Amino acid sequence: MSRAPGALVGGQAVIEGVMMRAPSAWAVAVRNPAGEIEAVTHPLPRLSSRSRWARIPLIRGVLVLGESLALGFRALAWSGQRSMGEDEKPVTTGQMVGSMTLASVFFVGLFIVVPLLAARWGGLDASSVVFHLVEAVFRIGMLVGYIWLIGRWGEIARVFAYHGAEHMTIHAYEAGDPLDMAHIGVYRPQHPRCGTSFLLIVMVTAIVVFSLVGALPWYGLIASRVVLIPVVAGLSYEILKLGGARADGALGRILTAPGMWLQRLTTQAPDEPMIEVAVASLLHALTEEEVSEVKARGPIVPEALGAYGR
Numbered sequence: 001m002s003r004a005p006g007a008l009v010g011g012q013a014v015i016e017g018v019m020m021r022a023p024s025a026w027a028v029a030v031r032n033p034a035g036e037i038e039a040v041t042h043p044l045p046r047l048s049s050r051s052r053w054a055r056i057p058l059i060r061g062v063l064v065l066g067e068s069l070a071l072g073f074r075a076l077a078w079s080g081q082r083s084m085g086e087d088e089k090p091v092t093t094g095q096m097v098g099s100m101t102l103a104s105v106f107f108v109g110l111f112i113v114v115p116l117l118a119a120r121w122g123g124l125d126a127s128s129v130v131f132h133l134v135e136a137v138f139r140i141g142m143l144v145g146y147i148w149l150i151g152r153w154g155e156i157a158r159v160f161a162y163h164g165a166e167h168m169t170i171h172a173y174e175a176g177d178p179l180d181m182a183h184i185g186v187y188r189p190q191h192p193r194c195g196t197s198f199l200l201i202v203m204v205t206a207i208v209v210f211s212l213v214g215a216l217p218w219y220g221l222i223a224s225r226v227v228l229i230p231v232v233a234g235l236s237y238e239i240l241k242l243g244g245a246r247a248d249g250a251l252g253r254i255l256t257a258p259g260m261w262l263q264r265l266t267t268q269a270p271d272e273p274m275i276e277v278a279v280a281s282l283l284h285a286l287t288e289e290e291v292s293e294v295k296a297r298g299p300i301v302p303e304a305l306g307a308y309g310r
Contacts, residue, residue: 007290009170009282010193012072013163014079015155018278020166020285021071027284028075029307033085035133037277037307039284040078045069061237062230068195074097111203112148112225115139118245120218127215133142136207144201157268165270165278166254176296179279181272188276189267192243196266197259201236204258279304 012019017030021044029039047067054060111255115138124131126280171187172179206225209232213224243255270278279301283291291308294300 001228008174008193008310009285010068010112011166011170011281012075012195012276013159014075015159016083016162016277017079018162018166018169018274018281019072019079020170020278020281021073022282022287022290024287026071026284027281028078029078029281029284030082031273031277032082037280037303038082038160039059039307041284052255057117057238058231058234061234061241062238065233069103073103084274094186106180108226108229111143112229113222113256115142116221125215126221132207132211137211139206140200140203144262145197146263146295147262151265160266161174161268161270162198162274164267165274166281167191167194167267168216168270169275169278169282173282175296176297177284178300179304180299180301183298184275184279184301189269190260192260193240194259194263194266195245196263197256197278198240200259200262201239201255202232204231205239207238250299273303276301276303280307282285283308 009025010021012172014028014030017028018026019026025041025043027039027041029037031186032038047063048060051197053061067117083089084250115135119131119135120306122124122134124134151160167189168184168187169179170191175187177183206228209228210225213221213228216224239255240259243259280303283294283304286294
């Protein structure tokens, strides 16, 4: 008898843990210095049920990206505190806004401004196809190089392994499989809806969008790139959504292939304790009815089920 698949969920690797987002809530689970799994749950209905703007193509991508960044920073802050055994301290709005601002400035400066200036200073005509291709090559090359470089750092390598645990757990849940090691372990660490894929789609989509801008002074080109970021993000989200919905078809495989390749750098094979944390995070993000459905499928990783405690 075929099993009923689970609803689509998302997630993010954090410090010594995993954040999972289900249709009605999001949760973070980490392994503390004592080796125990700690988790926290926050209710959060889908954005599309809270805002009619989030149901409009292109606009929804920008809104989803903004909310995902905010949740990601909150999850990272909490996981950093708990993984070091410190008392929980709520992240203030000012701290979150400041962190997001710094991250946005870093992203724009490194992956938007630097590739643009590199192509501009090469003496190329800013309205030519060659200019935009050179800019794109610099941008994608810097992204891949940056990911490869930070992956050499031991702590980031562990985050990448938790990233793999997150994806493998989501694969099993969405396929309707039991959440035990035997079933989760057969899945690959890459996932077609991953945020890493989104970043690469953004880089490729930017080639088309930025090529519509004519020849401008260097400061005008920088301003145009910044202003067009929401357009690029909105288009990229629709492409990612289309590819994820058709991941098993030819079109889906074509759209998701570059991102899946890049995920070979951002995901690593996790160990069993990491998968236990990922499953615990997912259970905390699901409703009691959804957890009951998961239990009916078959065995669940014991330590994750023990950490769930409901």
